[in-house]
Amino acid sequence: VNExxxxxxLPSTEPDPHVVRVGWSLDSCSTQLGEEPFSYGxxxxxxxxxxxxxxxxxxTFAENDVIACLVDFECGEEVEMSFMKNGKWLxxxxxxxxELLGGRALFPHVLVKNCAIEFNFGQREDTYFSVPPxxxxxxxxxxxxxxxxxxxxxxxxxxxxxxxxxxxxxxxTTWAVKHAAANPSKKYNILGTNAxxxxxxx
Numbered sequence: 001v002n003e004x005x006x007x008x009x010l011p012s013t014e015p016d017p018h019v020v021r022v023g024w025s026l027d028s029c030s031t032q033l034g035e036e037p038f039s040y041g042x043x044x045x046x047x048x049x050x051x052x053x054x055x056x057x058x059x060t061f062a063e064n065d066v067i068a069c070l071v072d073f074e075c076g077e078e079v080e081m082s083f084m085k086n087g088k089w090l091x092x093x094x095x096x097x098x099e100l101l102g103g104r105a106l107f108p109h110v111l112v113k114n115c116a117i118e119f120n121f122g123q124r125e126d127t128y129f130s131v132p133p134x135x136x137x138x139x140x141x142x143x144x145x146x147x148x149x150x151x152x153x154x155x156x157x158x159x160x161x162x163x164x165x166x167x168x169x170x171x172x173t174t175w176a177v178k179h180a181a182a183n184p185s186k187k188y189n190i191l192g193t194n195a196x197x198x199x200x201x202x
Contacts, residue, residue: 001071002135003108004120004128007044009063012114019113020044022067024081024106027149028184032199033111038101040094041111042067042083048093058083058090066128070135071106073098079106087129105147108138150185160186 009018021033023041034041034049042048048057061067068084079101081094110117120127122137131137138146153159162179164172173194180188 001073001138001141002122002131003069003138005067005069005110006118006120006128007061007063007065007067008116008118010114010116017114018044018062019111020061020115020117021049021111022069022083023109024069024071025109026101026104027107028104029109030189031111033109035199038096038104039109040081040096040106041109042069042093050094057093059085061085068129068131069108070132072134074134084129084132089132105149107149150187162188164192 005022007020012018021041021043023033023039025033025039029036029039033039034043034054035052037051040048040050042057044061046056046058046060047054049055066086068087070082070084072080072082077099078095078097080092081096082092083090108119108121110119120137122139162176164176166172173190173192176188176190176192180186180190
C-alpha cells in the first residue's frame with residue numbers, strides 16, 4: 001500500500017521549529033511516532049526510528065518535498081516498510097515478522113511540529129509521483145480489506161480528563177499507567193513530570 005505526503009513549513013521563532021516524521025503504527029500506539037514498539041517513523045533529519053532507536057536512513061527532507069510511505073505485505077514472512085523522496089526510492093527501512101504483528105493492522109502515522117501537510121491516499125486524480133509497480137494507494141483497496149481504527153470522540157462532551165492529586169511518591173503515576181493500560185480504547189495521554197522528562201531524553 002502507498003500514501004503520499006507533501007510538506008510545507010509554518011512560521012515560527014523557535015531555534016528548531018520544524019519537525020516532520022512519517023510512517024506507520026499500530027492503532028494502540030501513542031501519537032509519538034517512532035518512540036515505542038510497533039511504531040515506525042522516518043524523519044526530515046534523515047533518521048528512521050522505532051522504539052526510540054534512531055538510525056541514519058535515506059536523506060533529509062524539508063519544505064516542498066513529497067514523501068511516499070510504502071508497505072509490502074507480500075514478501076514472505078515479513079512486512080517491509082520503505083519510503084520514497086520526490087519519486088526516488090530510499091530502500092527498505094524496516095522488516096517486521098508478521099507473527100510479531102499478530103494480524104494487527106498498520107495505520108498511516110504522521111508527527112508534525114509547525115508544518116502543514118497535504119496527504120494523498122489516492123483521492124487525487126493525479127499523483128505527485130508515479131506509484132511503484134506492485135503498490136496501490138490505500139483508498140483504492142476494497143472496503144472489505146480495510147480495518148477501521150479507533151474512532152475519535154464525536155464532541156468535547158465525550159472527552160475525559162482525570163487529574164491525580166496527592167503527595168509525591170503516593171502512587172499517582174503508577175495508578176494512571178495501570179488505568180490507561182486497562183482502558184486502551186480511551187487512548188489516555190498521561191501528562192506529568194515523568195512523562196515530560198522521558199520525552200526530553202528522546
